[in-house]
Amino acid sequence: MEMEELAKLAQGQALTVDPAVFQQLGTITRLLHDTMEQLGVMPKLQVATDGLPDARSRLTYIADKTANAANKVLNSVDQAKHEHEAIASATRELAAKLTADPVRAVASGAVMNFVTEVEGKTAKIDQHLTDIMMAQDFHDLTGQVVKKVVQLTSDLEDSLVKLLVQVVPPDQREKVSQEVLQGPVVNPEGRVDVVQNQSEVDDLLASLGF
Template sequence: MQMEELAKLAQGQGLAVDPAVFQQIGTITRLLHDTMEQLGVMPKLQVATDGLPDARSRLTYIADKTAAAANKVLNSVDQAKLDHEAIANATRELAAKLTADPVRAVASGAVMNFVTDIETRTAHIDQHLTDIMMAQDFHDLTGQVVKKVVQLTSDLEDSLVKLLVQVVPPEQREKVSQEVLQGPVVNPEGRTDVVADQGEVDDLLASLGF
């Protein structure tokens, strides 16, 4: 890019570019915009971030942490259900013994054995519940990464829209209002001359044929 072209960009002036380049940039911007809309992601999230050099590895980290937490929860639930079933069976057995011969049931130690077994089983269930609770810590870790990835996506969309506005071919600039040609801004509050939300980005892309 020539120094004169850089100066034009800095001054907010349009550039003469190959129509194919304009088409490619517009297509990419439309794809990103539609993806964000489908995911329900708002473009102006107020999240402090240093940027993501490797978004793919961050998303892989989220998937791994989520899968590990899900497996831990499922395993704990399965074990807790087994303990619960054992308690139910032991209760039925003791009830049958007490009904048949209460004195013998007590004398044989069946009642004390039942009490001991219940104490052990309930301790196991308590541990399973604790494990399930601790498995939820992935929300804090993955939530931070998700915010950074979302912020990166939002910043990328803003940059692409701004670039698209700068390279609109002269014959198409008349299709777009001067307000829209200002492009998106970070703080649109109180301004009516800028692209401020997803709807206006969509209108911009549609007006340019994307």
């Protein structure tokens, strides 16, 4: 329905809607509004998610953060492997010198040079490992965003299913079990007569022609 049609409908005769249906629609609207608002203003996420207006942008944000973290890890691993290979090469070189002439190797400073080089390389490797660890900081922020988006979709679906069950047309009600038509229960665990999972939601929608 276009906006012009909605405007004409609003100016025309009001639709007769069951109060319970109106209440459910209002609840869904409030749920969606409040959840999306929380996604934008939660203190811990305010800085990290500034400028992300909706769930789609937030999922893009998560993908970007994950990709950046993966790139940082791969780069740090490559650099650490390079430093490790340099240490291995220097070790082989020193071993050859010590085998050929131990006294000369020590006198020439080769041993001390090796020690100094290894110390510097290990410090760099340690920094790379620290970078890898720090790259994992995205988990906390993206995890919170994911949970909020998932909870939003779950709550929205649950509310829509409840509304759908309440407004099933008389000629369609026989297609749905009477237990389901009674509406969701607070504790569905262990019950076989209520909508509990995605497959049952799919079955309910299919039985109603959706």
